[in-house]
Amino acid sequence: MASSTDPIIIIGAGMAGLACATWLHRAGRPVLLLEAADAVGGRVRTDLTPDGFRLDRGFQILLNNYPEARRMFDYGALNLKSFRSGAVVRLANGQETTLENPLHAPLMAFAALASPIGTTKDKLLLGKLVAQLAGRAPEQLLARPGTTTLAYLRSFGWSEQIITNFFRPFFGGVYLDRELGTASNFFEFVFQQFAQGAATVPALGMQQLPEQLASRLPAGTIRLNTPVAAVAEGGRLVHLASGEALAAAAVVLATEGPAAARLLGADLPAPARPVARLTTCTYFATAGAAPSHGYNLLHLNARPGALVHNVAFPAETGAALAPAGQSLVSVSTHGEHGLTEDALTARLRAELAAWFGPVANMWRHLRTYRIEQALPIYGPGQPAQQELRLGDTLFRCGDWVSYPSLNAALGTGRQVAELIMS
Numbered sequence: 135m136a137s138s139t140d141p142i143i144i145i146g147a148g149m150a151g152l153a154c155a156t157w158l159h160r161a162g163r164p165v166l167l168l169e170a171a172d173a174v175g176g177r178v179r180t181d182l183t184p185d186g187f188r189l190d191r192g193f194q195i196l197l198n199n200y201p202e203a204r205r206m207f208d209y210g211a212l213n214l215k216s217f218r219s220g221a222v223v224r225l226a227n228g229q230e231t232t233l234e235n236p237l238h239a240p241l242m243a244f245a246a247l248a249s250p251i252g253t254t255k256d257k258l259l260l261g262k263l264v265a266q267l268a269g270r271a272p273e274q275l276l277a278r279p280g281t282t283t284l285a286y287l288r289s290f291g292w293s294e295q296i297i298t299n300f301f302r303p304f305f306g307g308v309y310l311d312r313e314l315g316t317a318s319n320f321f322e323f324v325f326q327q328f329a330q331g332a333a334t335v336p337a338l339g340m341q342q343l344p345e346q347l348a349s350r351l352p353a354g355t356i357r358l359n360t361p362v363a364a365v366a367e368g369g370r371l372v373h374l375a376s377g378e379a380l381a382a383a384a385v386v387l388a389t390e391g392p393a394a395a396r397l398l399g400a401d402l403p404a405p406a407r408p409v410a411r412l413t414t415c416t417y418f419a420t421a422g423a424a425p426s427h428g429y430n431l432l433h434l435n436a437r438p439g440a441l442v443h444n445v446a447f448p449a450e451t452g453a454a455l456a457p458a459g460q461s462l463v464s465v466s467t468h469g470e471h472g473l474t475e476d477a478l479t480a481r482l483r484a485e486l487a488a489w490f491g492p493v494a495n496m497w498r499h500l501r502t503y504r505i506e507q508a509l510p511i512y513g514p515g516q517p518a519q520q521e522l523r524l525g526d527t528l529f530r531c532g533d534w535v536s537y538p539s540l541n542a543a544l545g546t547g548r549q550v551a552e553l554i555m556s
């Protein structure tokens with residue numbers, strides 16, 4: 135039996151659930167967050183290894199211009215460290231080129247470069263899109279009808295050369311989708327965010343983001359290691375896997391999409407197509423500085439058929455992610471590779487040695503993260519936001535009901551809190 139003092143129960147302490155809890159708590163509403171895992175963060179977790187490396191579970195960055203992140207975080211306390219704007223690109227023909235500020239205006243430095251990344255027209259088009267998106271509100275961009283990113287790029291006039299050498303490795307890395315089938319309204323949003331802000335990581339790793347939100351909630355608000363088995367009575371009752379039952383004023387499903395459906399007892403036939411994208415992140419340790427020492431740019435690989443899709447040296451941003459005298463190499467491989475961890479590591483090592491020289495053979499393998507449900511697939515025609523209210527006392531939030539980004543998780547969490555408060 136529900137009573138007026140029952141809390142609003144939020145299931146899942148990822149970024150969406152934490153954002154929702156934060157806004158409700160600020161409004162003075164009692165909240166209880168139930169999380170199946172042993173820490174907050176969901177897909178934003180950082181592991182501390184016994185030898186002192188901090189490894190994010192998958193290469194991930196915070197674009198510091200995200201409107202929802204700016205609303206939510208104390209950036210100073212996070213001690214954000216930035217990657218330099220730009221990228222080193224290994225072109226399809228094996229040549230390497232460095233792009234300084236490819237998305238920032240003015241683009242004169244980039245356009246003047248005799249860079250083989252694309253044609254002169256391509257470089258001018260980059261400037262044109264930066265200017266075109268400059269005055270637009272992010273929500274306005276996301277609400278626009280979309281096609282695939284690839285169709286959008288072609289219709290904007292970019293050559294196949296720059297699509298192969300820049301857009302596939304760069305945005306393919308953001309989407310985990312080198313085919314660029316992701317919706318173009320999301321492309322415009324991400325392009326604008328890269329053009330206007332910086333790619334950052336908190337000094338102690340990405341998990342500092344959820345930890346900061348969790349630290350602002352009263353003690354006892356979050357119950358870890360508490361998987362929920364079912365939600366009943368339209369959001370007035372929650373059954374834990376332990377057998378305990380909790381009464382709720384309302385329930386917010388802040389889990390991944392398939393988990394939310396299971397909690398509601400929905401029969402789940404195997405989906406005809408995958409609903410999420412897979413990525414694998416392999417970490418190596420360097421003895422001494424990493425190859426990008428002093429310039430900390432992302433490294434993108436445009437070579438077709440490669441397993442190394444992008445390489446980052448996150449400790450070179452100044453983040454405290456590696457013990458003194460060592461550095462960290464983060465290698466991302468998107469999609470199914472069909473290899474065992476050992477075979478993948480050996481193949482990556484060979485590709486890295488061909489790229490960075492024999493020093494890569496000395497890098498020590500630290501850990502490999504295979505993340506099956508890394509990002510929900512967001513194709514053309516999908517709404518930028520699905521219905522967040524499922525009933526009078528039942529709501530949902532998370533990137534699964536919106537688009538694949540931290541901004542979406544935080545934003546839907548806030549909007550559900552506003553719906554409940556209204």
Ligand SMILES: Cc1cc2nc3c(=O)[nH]c(=O)nc-3n(C[C@H](O)[C@H](O)[C@H](O)COP(=O)(O)OP(=O)(O)OC[C@H]3O[C@@H](n4cnc5c(N)ncnc54)[C@H](O)[C@@H]3O)c2cc1C
Binds near residue numbers: 147174361538541
């Ligand atoms: C490798 C990788 C790279 C990424 N890169 C970026 C990036 O650079 N920039 C960006 O903006 N976004 C990036 N993202 C996406 C971003 O991390 C997600 O959009 C965001 O974290 C989703 O948050 P969420 O709260 O919606 O879901 P989740 O983080 O999935 O949280 C759901 C929570 O629900 C819990 N849960 C599930 N079932 C139950 C249950 N039955 N009972 C209790 N709890 C349950 C889960 O344990 C989890 O903690 C990346 C994601 C990955 C994995």
